[in-house]
Amino acid sequence: MDGCSLQHVFRSGMEAFSKRRVLHPRESTAARCISGCYTVEMGAHSVLCPNGDYEALQFHACRHRSCPRCADAARSTWIDAQMQRLLPCAHFHTVFTVPHSLLALWERNRAWFTRLLFDSARACLLQLLADPRHLGATPGILMSLHTWGRTLSHHPHVHCLVTAGGLDSDGAWRATRPGWLLPVKPLQILFRGKLLDGLWRSLEQAQLQLPQWTTAQTWQQQIKSLYRKHFNVEIRPPYEHGRGVVLYLAKYAKGGPLPADRPLYLRNGRLRMPYTDHRDGRSKILELELNEFISRVLWHAPPRGVHTTRHAGLYSIALRGQHALAASALSGITPPAQWPKPSPPAITEPARQPTARMRCPNCQGPLLRTAFIRPRTSQTPRPAHQNGGISLHRPYAPTGPP
16 A cells, blocks of 8 residues: 555545535635645746747645645755754753643634743743742743644644753853753743633633633633643753754644655545654554544644744844853853944845746756746735746746747
8 A cells, every 4th residue: 555645635535524514714724735735726837948948837835834845945944044043052852731621722712822832931931040049041942832742633832942051140151050951840830820820811801712612710610620730841851952952843843743754545535644652662553534634634734823933032032132142152252342233135126037946957047937827726926026026926928039
């Protein structure tokens, strides 16, 4: 039985799946993009060699955050950006998890709950590490949201990459004790308090959309019981450099819950997917009905406009001056008395000819775009400056030789 791609699975089962229930606009957009990526549904353009040696039709990518086919370029860009931001020091890997009893609220308030989760995790780390009993300094924090487990289950949690040290009030670098960041128990208690306090206040102010047949009083009773529960907060051993964790996070920060190389086996309406169980390290097979598999994938499509990666402390834009001081202290370079202000970007005239993204395989000359096919789906057109100065909704007439 040969493996198939996620796109093939969606194109095979979306018609039947959409008849079973009404899709949320977030799910509908993700399904349309995954199914139509690099097909005529996303539009296309023809390229022509000015010398007449080559002509071809190229289909467009969907560029959706849940599409594994579009993830490679976005993942490489994301990794490069994070590597430039990381300080040359050891990093701790911490994980904050939302209790499963709150998933019904998460489902109906994704954007709001995502902000609360990020804010709670960031505030806990900054508050405890600012305490002189632990570190007494401001660290750098990179946070990435994941909402799935190995079996595509509902498992919202945020990964935090924390520097093994920070910049104190005197501008000096202060390192943590070897192999020690924070005591886990106080971090769990503080995270539980901040997360549940934010939920309680939002329920009092009627800011949340509640599940059917429930009331704010019902959820307040649930929150009271959660104050006596254990919250899952992990602090993993430090890494010599944050590169390994960044590469791990990149697999999930871009491209959705399934990588493009994950083998999927579809037969008789059932799908089988191999995975590695993190509890015992064994390779196992997950078998699901096709509709259940599609439902699990679409559940993890992020809401529009919600950032799944954030920075805090020395890694935030607001503290870029302190970040430069910390980098200088770690590199042993004396920082200047005043950091030079960045020069404004140079203003250049837009190119009159389209940008050549490919070259002719015969003469190695630039290929020009000559005609465009509109997408079959209703998508917001990209600005002309993001397409080499050419509008995707107006054919381009080349000015070069025929």
